[in-house]
Amino acid sequence: MRPVEPATLTGWLTRLHLTAIRDQLDSLLDEAARQDLSLRETLAFLCEREIARRDERRIEMAGKIAHFPCARDLSGFDFAAQPSIDARQIRELAACRWVAHGEALLLLGPPGVGKTHLAIGLGRAAIGAGYSVLFVSAPALVAGLAKAHAEGRLDERLGFYAKPKLLIVDELGYLPFEPDAAHLFFQLVSRRYERGSLLLTSNRSVGEWDKVFGDPVVTTAILDRLLHHSQVVTIRGDSYRLREKRRAGLLGGQAAPAA
Template identity: 40%
Template sequence: MQAIKEKLKKLRLSGALAVLESHNQLALAEQLSYLEFLDLLLENEQAHRQASSYQRRLKSSKLSAQKRLDNYDFDYQPQLPRKQIRQLASAQFIAQGVNVILMGKPGVGKTHLANAIGLEALKHNYTVRFTHAHQLINQLHTARADGAYRNLMNRLLKTDLLIIDELGFRKLPPQGVDDFFEIIRQRYEQKSIIITSNTTFEDWGQILGDPVLASAIIDRLLHHAQVFKITGESYRIKNFKRE
């Protein structure tokens, strides 16, 4: 038994190693064949690797594990098409390179919904990156100064699903607008983006400080996109009234 454990360690089969003794006892008690015993070990190894992969991708995604679809209050936002939203949980839109735009006033649940869709994407083995719009621009600005711009941009472009939250809360600086356009341009028809915004498309020209560039960004985003406009009351105001 010890020799087998050492081999499993060297092969880095920690999932199989963790259940070797218990599954050996089960195999003896149930009179399982060698192949059935091996299948049990490999099944546990596979499950262990999937769980480890999910946790690694969750950590690097910067998503909140608490903002899920199962605790999103659809009853408070009845105008949202539940069936369409839940279809996004299948992550098929990512395979198709479709974007998702969530628009509405502050506090209506855009961030929660974007985060929840991101968590579902992780379950389907996709990579996800969640970031606030200004945080993203600041990171790119710092990376440019440190000589790490291309490395960061490559990571942004390779991520299966990029979630950009709170676009429109503050005006972006000129260099930031160029960076934002570059991300949209290079991900166009290749990788999916989820954007949450508290402003309408008509206001993006002012937010981005360049109506022509804003038009080019919107054109690429909407070519393959699902747009959801959330018009309900703020969850924060609802909770304040309860108090």
């Protein structure tokens, strides 16, 4: 075979969309030579790097589409600070079998105990496993559904929220729903029932959700679908944020202890 010019090889790799190999070709070939890889092993090595780059890009793009409010992952969660949480259970949830089966997950507990951190971490784990994810706060979700309903676009909006394999609804219960909003939320739950997974975080126990939705009948219908295939993680303990303020002596008029 005649010698191939570097520019020609770069063009071929571009046409084949092998951009990771193209951009790192010299360093990758040098690494293969240092490891004394055979031709077959070198080809496998190049393919691994290309796949790894594509996975990185896919995860980065999926994270942007998910609209996470901040960067969090499970490795950064302080399980020692929340002993009520079973770290092994969270690791099992991170395997995303519940997402594959279209089940629901409820993270319940007072403000500041890490519910949103866990929700984002599990959402990122789902993206890593190849699932589509969307994160939205409960007030924003309800406002979006109500606006679409008023404009005659409710079915379109429900379809948007039904599309991702995992929909994360954060902060359910901090503000009560209007009666019409509760019915709209029920339609969303029904649309996703046994088709896509829902992860809900709430500062209220399930027994208090009738106060959130304002209609016992609608609440029962929602819970009937949510709890049919679900797992519930109840978190107890103090708020991280308030705990740090207490340590700094910023609450209750206490001064910070001397070092």
